[in-house]
Amino acid sequence: ILIVMVLFLSSARVIHAIQDARKPDGANEVTVVGHQFWWEYRYSEYGFVTANELHVPVSDRVHPTPTFLTLLSADTDHDFWVPRLAGKTDLIPNHPNKTWIDPHETGLYLGQCAQYCGTEHAKMLLRVYVDSRADFDHWVKAQQQAAQLNAGMSPEATEGQKVFERTACINCHAVAGTIADGRFGPDLTHLMSRDTLAAGAAPNTRENLRTWIQNPDTIKPGALMPAMNLSDKEFDEITAYLLTLH
Amino acid sequence: MFCLIAAESAIFVIFLVAYIFYIGKSLSGPTPRQVLEIPIFNTVCLLLSSLTIHLAVRSLQRGSSAAFKLFWFLTLALGTIFLFGTGREWHRLIYGAGLTISTNLFGTTYYSLVGLHAFHVVAGLLGLAIVMLLALATKVTKEHAEHVDVFSLYWHFVDVVWVVVFTTVYVVGR
Amino acid sequence: MSSNSLPIPDAIDSAKPTSGEARLLETLHECVITVDHKRLGIMYIVAGLIFLLLGGLEAVIIRIQLLLPHAQFVSPEVFNRMFTMHGTTMIFFVIMLILFGFGVYLVPLMIGARDMAFPRLNAWGFWMSTFGGLLLYFSFVGGDGLYGAGTAPDVGWWAYAPLTARAFSPGHSTDYWTVALLVSGFGSVAIGVNLVATILSMRCPRMTLARMPLLCWLYLVMGALLLFTITPLTAAQVMLMVDRYLGGHFFDTQAGGSAVLWMHFFWIFGHPEVYVLVLPAFGFVSEIVPVFSRKPIFGYPIMVAATVGIGFISLSVWAHHIFAMGMASYSNAFFVLTTMAIAVPTGIKIFNWLGTMWGGKIRYELPMLFCVAFLFQFLIAGLTGIMLGSAPFNWQLNNSYFVVAHFHYVIVGGILFAILGAFYYWYPKVTGRFLNQTLGLWNFWLLLIGFHLTFDFMHFAGILGMVRRIYTYEPGRGWEFWNVVIGVGTLFQVLGLSCFTFNLVWSYFHGRPADRDPWDGWTLEWATASPPPEYNFSVLPEVRSARPLWDLKHPEDPDWKYQ
């Protein structure tokens, strides 16, 4: 019984420290929205939206700049888990949750969705980039811009944009600065600033991108993006277009 | 029978919890306050039926078969009135107020909770009717008092549940 | 133990098949209409074993797929069905059925009754439970509505809302899951009612509650728990059906419904459920350990108190499964406290078994071997359970392979081992023949090695961050090696359990015959023939203590003298 009491009190102490932590000044805020098999990040402070790869500034002990996350879900339950940054917290529709992370070292932290959410739960990976303050500000600045279009776009890419806007792509995807404003799939405005495709399922290379558009199921069977029925030429063009979205 | 009642209570508790949890959480109308009227008459009938079934059992234990039949019949009748009342209320809600089980959360929880209770009333009525038929065929005698008593336990249970449901839905929930 | 000292009045040998087919049909017919608790008990157990093979097959498929990263043995959809079916089958249709089987077989014998309190309810319960299992498996055929290939449910065994909503689970597979559990739930409640009623009202003369074998106490608490655990599940399933078919909104998050509510309902069922599973296993151990240590159980009243305590506490700990769900900090703390509290009665039990063995003349027969393994493995499993019960730990380990390791440790290492021990212990009683010793040893050691290879190393994978319910994983996160080890372990388990299956069948025909009391036991079931006749007992020894047969065998030193 003594052991039990000790265990209980120490647990309670930690629970309190974690759950009732106060938000210091200078804390960063991001809203995380879980979707079936990908993550959406809303940086409302800075006014942009991105997907799958979360960037946060590094925090130091003297001037802590932790990041507070508001967790929402658009469909089923998910769970935000980056083992080296924080314990798990579920993303539940209609039940906003909160958690926070306070990383002291820059680098890439891997994690993944930890609540079974459907077919591709296994490939709903999480990548958190902890940047130095300067890098982070730089990244934010880049993300805030609309897509840089037409400026120096190859004819193939220009053609690709037309195909993109002609087909169903824009129903699901948004590219800031164009007519594409779908919200069902990840925001593609700065697609090329990401290292991976489709929530960490594959490295972001030209070949993978083309394969993905042609048939998402080869990379992530069961993903909610349909294969588009287009000609080879059109695929090349779309790929060229997407490659310009830095 | 006690075991069964314990198990049944657990089911009702869960439905009650769901109802209470969702009070006032509907995203669209109609709300309970707009559409629910308090079914006093119904409630009185059901409560009375508990009394009559008790009297019926007592008469049977005393061996008076005629009194048993009378009280048993009264119970049956009161139960039927209750069921009929619920039916009327639902009819009004569905066609008058446009509240169905899929309208909103109130509809979902209301119909399933009250419906679950009504389902038990139906089961009870069937049992009552069977005993009634047997009684009319003069098959129910003093030796059966124990069985009948156990069955009346079930009816009392249904009754008590109604009191709780009534309080939740018509008093607290409005 | 001399084997042939008593003639065996058994049905198997004397009634040799006269004309094969006719006899088979007759037996079948008898099985369908029987209300005899012994026959039903055996039927329960056999049905459970068949489901064990199915569930085990699914586990093997899971392990093959996870052997290597990016393996393509099955598609993600199939994988998700596999673990859903595996979990559901194993919990509801393997362990539950087998335990019910032992319960309805042994309880009347142990309390000196002729049958259960409600024999027909007993049969009904069996058919409901089994029919539920068949329904579940029928989804493989009918999940998409009979045309084309069907699909099994793939929502996980907790079926969290809103994944089960129409929008996310079209087709009928989820409905099969729901209905199957509803139906088998009715069966389980029936059994619960029956067990409680039998134990409370059918005990033979002079068997007070305090003279009842511990196993009966454990089944009593289990039966009572069944009444309060299955019903919330039933209610929740009804709500789910209302949502799916009548357009209700209980768990429809678009209309303000709540996913959290399902989590609570499910675990209000789910947690007590695991104690429903483990209590009978405790019961087996409490019977076997004293007999093979040649000592009465240590601290009988405390054991009973601990059992009842577990029963009550278990109703108040459910939320330790959803620490990550975002509850208020004080409720988290509360559930940490209750979860830790359960270690106290459970610990008492462990110490009492050890106390029973302490200084006893231990005979390491097969049943005892399994029980010793049980003790050791359950202890570790309980300790990992306590680790998980501390919310901050849990936030890291929840839904990782650490949890998978924890509960397989309890269920396989604890319950399954206890069940196997029970098989080796009571098989002579049920069939009149011993299970083969050599095969039994192979079974024990292969399973032991396999078990530890598989589930010990799952803890490591879990701590390294391997999430459960994933059909594949990326190389380079340090998981590959452990997964290979786990895969090899599974192979050993398959071999071990194959020995067991083979042993069951072989010994039925060729096993060494056993007399009525092969282990020199003390409880009433050993007072009648093996297998027991239809009416169980012709004369009952007088029950004046918890060990009536001891009193009978040792008139010079009976237990009741000390009471």
Ligand code: HEA
């Ligand atoms: C029959 C099965 C069984 C049993 C008996 C237990 C027993 C326990 N379980 Fe387990 N558990 C499961 C089956 C079982 N569990 C299953 C199936 C799941 C997962 C479901 C799923 O997610 O799919 C699960 C998951 C699970 C979780 C959730 C993990 C998660 O998903 O995040 C937790 C968390 O608290 C937990 C805790 C415990 C505890 C504290 C006990 C205690 O009862 C253990 C008590 C025993 C001891 C502690 C050992 C003996 C004691 C002593 C020797 C005394 C001295 C010790 C101390 C004072 C510490 N279990």
Ligand code: HEA
């Ligand atoms: C009673 C409970 C029980 C039992 C006994 C088991 C037994 C086993 N389980 Fe199970 N398991 C669960 C209950 C159980 N499990 C639950 C509840 C889940 C969670 C599901 C979910 O997430 O929804 C789970 C999940 C689960 C997972 C995680 C899946 C995932 O999250 O992705 C894994 C992975 O390895 C696994 C493996 C095993 C293995 C290898 C065994 C082995 O011990 C099995 C050994 C048995 C056999 C091998 C079969 C018998 C023998 C043969 C087949 C021999 C050949 C036959 C003949 C000769 C006729 N189980």
Ligand code: CUA
């Ligand atoms: Cu999202 Cu699992």
Ligand SMILES: [Cu+2]
């Ligand atoms: Cu639990």
